Each structure stands twice: as structure tokens, then as C-alpha cells.
Amino acid sequence: MSAPAPVDPRRVRADEYRRxxxxxxxxxxxxxxxxxxxRPHHLAIAGRRVAEARTDTLDYAELLQLTERFARALAGLGVRRGDFVAVQLPNRWEMVPLIFACARVGAVICPISPVCPEDELRHRLALTEARVCVTIPGWAGSPLASTVTALSGELATLEQVFVVGGPVPDGARDFHDHFVDPDPDRVGRTEAVPEGRELGPDDPFVVLFTSGTTGESKGVLHSQNTVHSAIRGYVDTFGLGPGLVAAVSTPLCHYSGFAQGILAGVLLGGTVAFQDVRRNEALLDLVERYGATLLYGPPATLADVTASQRADPRDTSTLRHAVIGSAPVLADLAADIRDTLGARAHSLWGMSENGPVTITRPGQPEDWAAHSNGGPIDAMEVRIDPAGPDGTLDGVGRLRVRGASLALGYHKRDDVYAAEFGADGWFDTGDLARADGDGGIRIVGRARDAVVRDGTVAPMTELEAVIGGHPTVTEAALVGLPGPGGDTLCAVVVPSGTGHPALDELRAHVERAGLDRRFLPERLEVVTALPKTLTGKVRKAELRARWTGA
Structure with missing residues (x-):
């Protein structure tokens, strides 16, 4: 009798995820x-153009109509199933139908930030072999359209460059002429989308690039199902439904804006509002105008919003949830959100490889976001592996995750992605965390940036949040500078004005916040700006290199 065929664990997990x-x-x-x-006439998106003092809106019928029109335009360009389409746009309405149009013709969308240096842009376009790139004339002084058009001369795979809203350089084409203008006589306008092109739920759907803090950025490849499982967990955590009105402050080219913003809104039939430039105080206008029920952003954005509300109160009576990602939520910020906005602060942790993984719950104590990054969504599991030479570092360990939201892989970097997994199938996040005492986690910092004193890991992320909250500091980073006596804790700060705190003043500020005296900063450096990646992460290796031995 022959032995039974081995069971494929990936198939078992997929069956469970579907069940x-x-x-x-x-x-x-x-x-x-x-x-x-x-609900054809329900508002789907509202995209505010701040400088032009106008808001572009689409209801669901209009969004579907434009999706089909854009899909025909892509088909007319010869975009085939499995091709990549790069979209380098700020938060503008054109991004949204392009997401769905790419899926309609079977293409993988590659969102790229307008703030992308030429070398990094070249890397992303070359790695994906994007055949089409949609961009804008310029951004923050950078001539984006000219740059992308020049790259099309270098990269044989980049065949078409389209420019949205402005001068079109030689070698590029006007986006609205080809995609938006309804003139049926235009070339490619009536090209039908061939049958069988549309992406399935498990096909590659979107590639989102990592920050590249320690080297070349990686293209994280997701299917619609890996994204769906994450945003399903996200919306279920808050009990969201078709009444959702989300004001999203993060870029639509990042996971939070792309998935937790646009795709979550369409999944539920809600409304998503955003603006094309970062003016945090203006987010309250979106909240008031559209009756936002949820506001999403990093701590600095929410701090600006609460300050604006105190100075110029708007009607925020519809707001229920303020969801904060990317950094710790301090108790003062959670209290400000409650007192000025009438909303509940929630902390969220996630990454491009898996989207939102842990979230604090509405049923937990009201200030819990100041103590925890929350528990895992239903589709994900978390595990903290003991760290240190004896297996313990004061309860802190390496954070690993697994579940339905994990990405398909890194595009053309399968070996690099596989190396992130242990033999038991758990993904190494690269973060250190401790248990929060209620089934969740508290992120301590990146493992590669850890500083240990007397067997205790410095809570780097919380220390940075406290230092960055000093009245004379705009933002801060904390790094350990290696030396013969161990690491020296160096606070690198960007001042909010002409002055900045002295080291003793900063140490007293940290101590007043109740943090361990062993981790008071021992050195202070002042800079005009912190070196960052395209996703806003501080390049700490660069800071360490700058001041090690200095």
C-alpha cells in the first residue's frame, strides 16, 4: 500500500483562510x-486640491465609469496581463480609478511617491519593468515629468509616459487626453478590454516598495486576498460599515492610504476624503465638511490637528476613531484627541509586508493606546521570541508574525523574502517588542538599533516620542553611538524654532515623563532635518556613522 501524499501546508492554510x-x-x-x-450616487472619494481651493469628488457610479474608461485606455496602449503600471501621483482623484483599471486589464499597479530621487525611481521602474508610468509635471522643485521621460530613454521596457495636469515634455503624452477625454475618435479610446484579463483574488495585484533604510528598497508584492484579509481585520476591529467616512492623511502610494483608505472604503461602500499636500490643520475641514467618522495618521499629524482645533474649533461631532500608526501614542496626545476632537485614540502597528497587524480595541481602557500597540487582527498571529544571551532581555524579544495578510514575496527577490522566515514559517519583522499584559504587544524599537543596559532594552520608540514632544523640538531620533565603554545614547533633534533645549533640560523632560533613568540621553546633536527614507523612516545608520568617534 502506497504512503499517502504529503500535505502541502500552504494549501492547508489557504483553505483555512478561505473558510x-x-x-x-x-x-x-x-x-x-x-x-x-x-448605491451609485453615494460619495466614494473626495480629493481636496489645497492650492487650487477646490475638491474633486466621485460617486460610485462615476468611479466605475472612469475605471472602465481608464482600463480601455490601458488596453489601447497594449498593456497585457502581468505587466506593471507605475503611478507617481500625490493624493489626487486620478489615482483611485487607476487602481481598479489596472486590475481590470490584469496589470500590477506600482504606486510611487512624488518624493522619489532619480536613482530610486530608476531602480523601481527597472525592477518592475513598468511599461507605462503616470506622473505629474513636478513636485517640491523636482521636474518629475522630465525625469521620467528621460528614464524612458534609458529603460527599454518603459514605453509610455503620461503627465497629469500640466506641461508635457517632448516624448511624453497628456494623461487627460488619452485617459479622461471621452472623445471616441481618439486612438485607443474604443479598444475593448479582452476577456479573461481581469486579475483574480490570488494574482499579484500591487507592489509597494519598502523604505530601504539599510540598502536597496524591496518591492513587496501583494494579492487582493493578502490585502483583503488585512483590511477586513482593520474594519472589523472598529465595527465599521457603509457609514464609514474616513479622512486619510497618509499618501495613497503607501499601504495605509492605498488599502486602509481607498480599498477599505470601497469594500464597505463608505467615503474616503484626502488632500494632495500635507496641511494637517486643513484635515479638520474635511472632517467637518464630510462628517468624518475616522481620522488616520501618524502622531505628528494628530498633534497638529488637535492644536488646530484648539485655535480654530470645527464641528468634529461625527468623529469616533483617531487611528495612529508609525510611532507610539503618548498619553498627552490620547487625552488631547479625546478632549479637543471628542474621539478615541487607537494605536496600530503594521508594515508593508503585512499591512495592519495589531490594533488597540474599542473595548479596552480609554488610554490603552498610550500603553500598547494592540492585539493581532483575526487573520494574523504574533509571537515574541526571547532575546539575549540567556534567552531573556527583561521580557523583550524579536517580534515574528504569520497569517493571511503576509505578502506574496519581494518582487524578483524570492531569496531575500525566504530568508525572513524561520523554519516554522514565522516572518521576522525586525522589531523588538514586549507583551502588553492584555494579549497584545508594545513595540520597543528596531532590533538593529537596540541599546541594552543592565539586561534591559532601551524603549527607543517611546523615548523618541517623548523627546520629540518637547516644546522646542519638532522631531527627534535616538541612536546608540558605539564606544569602548558601551553605547552612548545620543538624541538627534530638529528644533522647532531658533532655539533648542540643552541636554540637561532634555534629560529632565524625559525623566518627568516617567521613563527609566538608565536611558536618559547622554549626548545631544542638533540638525536642520533628519535623514529619511521615502516612507519617512529615519536613516539611523547614517546618524551613527556621522557621529561615531566624533
Missing amino acids: RGWWRDETFLDDLRRQARH
């Missing part, structure tokens, strides 16, 4: 069609 509803046989395009059918 639990985390993965499904539908797609986000199916969601869009359903919303257009059942």
Missing part, C-alpha cells in the same frame, strides 16, 4: 461594481 473569510473568491473590482449597483 474563515479572510481570503475570498471575489475581488475589489467586484466590491466596486456592487457599490455602483446598490
Whole structure:
């Protein structure tokens, strides 16, 4: 009698994910069609153009109509199933139908920030072999359209460059002429999308690039199902439904804006509002105008919003949730959100490889976001592995995760992605964390940046948040500078004005916040700006190199 065939664990997990509803046989395009059918005139998106003092809006019927129009335009360009389409736009309405149009023709969308140096842009376009790139004339002094057009002369795979809203350099084409203008006589306008092109739920759907803090950025490849499981957990945590009105402050080219913003809104049939430039105080205008029920952003954004509300109160009576990612939530900020906005602060932790993984819950103590990054969503598991030579570092360990939201891999870097997994199938996040005492976690910092004193790991992320909250500091980073006697804790700060705190003043500020005296900063450096990646992460290796031995 022959032995039974071995069981493929990936197939077992996929079956379980579908049984639990985390993965499904539908797609986000199916969601869009359903919303257009059942609530065609419900507001889908509101994109504010701050400098032009106008807001572009689309209801669900209009969004589906533009999706089909954009898809025909892509098909007319010869975009085939499996091709990549790069989209380098700020938070503008054109981004949204492009997301769905790419899926409609079977292409993988590659969102790219307008703040992208030429070398990094070249890397992303070359790695994905994008055939089409949609960009804008310029951003923050950078001539984006000219740069991308010049790159099309270097990269044989980049065949078409389209420019949204402005001068079009030689070698590029006007986006609105080809994609938006309804003139049926234009070339490619009537090109039908061939049958069988549309992406399935498990096909590669989007590539989101990592920050590249220690080297070349990696393209994180997701399917619609890996994204769906994450945002399903996100919306279920807060009990969100079709009444969702989300004001999103993060870029639509990042996971939070792309998935937790646009795709979550379409999944539920809600409304998503955003603006094209960073003016945090103006977010309150979106909250008041559209009756936002949820506001998403990093701590600095929410701090600006609460300060603006104190100075110039707006009606925020509809706001229920302020969801904060990327850094710790301090108790003062959570209290400010409650007192000025009438909303509940929640802390979220995640990464490009898996989206939102842990979130504090509405049923937990009201100030819990100041003590925890929350517990895992249903589709994910978390594990803290003991660290240190004897297996313990005061309860702090390496954070590992697994579940339905994990990415398909790194595009063309399968070996690098595989190296992030242990033999037991758990993904190494690179973060250190401790248990929060209520089934969740508290992020301590990146493992490569850890500083240890007397067997205790310095809470780097919390220390940075406290130092950055000093009245004369705009933002701060903390690094350990190696020396013969061990690491020296160096605070690197960007002052908020002409002055800045002295080291003794900064140490007293940290001590008043109740943090361990062993981790008071021992050195202070003042800079005009912190070196950052495209996703806003501080390049700490660069800071360490700058002052080690100095």
C-alpha cells in the first residue's frame, strides 16, 4: 500500500483562510461594481486640491465609469496581463480609478511617491519593468515629468509616459487626453478590454516598495486576498460599515492610504476624503465638511490637528476613531484627541509586508493606546521570541508574525523574502517588542538599533516620542553611538524654532515623563532635518556613522 501524499501546508492554510473569510473568491473590482449597483450616487472619494481651493469628488457610479474608461485606455496602449503600471501621483482623484483599471486589464499597479530621487525611481521602474508610468509635471522643485521621460530613454521596457495636469515634455503624452477625454475618435479610446484579463483574488495585484533604510528598497508584492484579509481585520476591529467616512492623511502610494483608505472604503461602500499636500490643520475641514467618522495618521499629524482645533474649533461631532500608526501614542496626545476632537485614540502597528497587524480595541481602557500597540487582527498571529544571551532581555524579544495578510514575496527577490522566515514559517519583522499584559504587544524599537543596559532594552520608540514632544523640538531620533565603554545614547533633534533645549533640560523632560533613568540621553546633536527614507523612516545608520568617534 502506497504512503499517502504529503500535505502541502500552504494549501492547508489557504483553505483555512478561505473558510474563515479572510481570503475570498471575489475581488475589489467586484466590491466596486456592487457599490455602483446598490448605491451609485453615494460619495466614494473626495480629493481636496489645497492650492487650487477646490475638491474633486466621485460617486460610485462615476468611479466605475472612469475605471472602465481608464482600463480601455490601458488596453489601447497594449498593456497585457502581468505587466506593471507605475503611478507617481500625490493624493489626487486620478489615482483611485487607476487602481481598479489596472486590475481590470490584469496589470500590477506600482504606486510611487512624488518624493522619489532619480536613482530610486530608476531602480523601481527597472525592477518592475513598468511599461507605462503616470506622473505629474513636478513636485517640491523636482521636474518629475522630465525625469521620467528621460528614464524612458534609458529603460527599454518603459514605453509610455503620461503627465497629469500640466506641461508635457517632448516624448511624453497628456494623461487627460488619452485617459479622461471621452472623445471616441481618439486612438485607443474604443479598444475593448479582452476577456479573461481581469486579475483574480490570488494574482499579484500591487507592489509597494519598502523604505530601504539599510540598502536597496524591496518591492513587496501583494494579492487582493493578502490585502483583503488585512483590511477586513482593520474594519472589523472598529465595527465599521457603509457609514464609514474616513479622512486619510497618509499618501495613497503607501499601504495605509492605498488599502486602509481607498480599498477599505470601497469594500464597505463608505467615503474616503484626502488632500494632495500635507496641511494637517486643513484635515479638520474635511472632517467637518464630510462628517468624518475616522481620522488616520501618524502622531505628528494628530498633534497638529488637535492644536488646530484648539485655535480654530470645527464641528468634529461625527468623529469616533483617531487611528495612529508609525510611532507610539503618548498619553498627552490620547487625552488631547479625546478632549479637543471628542474621539478615541487607537494605536496600530503594521508594515508593508503585512499591512495592519495589531490594533488597540474599542473595548479596552480609554488610554490603552498610550500603553500598547494592540492585539493581532483575526487573520494574523504574533509571537515574541526571547532575546539575549540567556534567552531573556527583561521580557523583550524579536517580534515574528504569520497569517493571511503576509505578502506574496519581494518582487524578483524570492531569496531575500525566504530568508525572513524561520523554519516554522514565522516572518521576522525586525522589531523588538514586549507583551502588553492584555494579549497584545508594545513595540520597543528596531532590533538593529537596540541599546541594552543592565539586561534591559532601551524603549527607543517611546523615548523618541517623548523627546520629540518637547516644546522646542519638532522631531527627534535616538541612536546608540558605539564606544569602548558601551553605547552612548545620543538624541538627534530638529528644533522647532531658533532655539533648542540643552541636554540637561532634555534629560529632565524625559525623566518627568516617567521613563527609566538608565536611558536618559547622554549626548545631544542638533540638525536642520533628519535623514529619511521615502516612507519617512529615519536613516539611523547614517546618524551613527556621522557621529561615531566624533
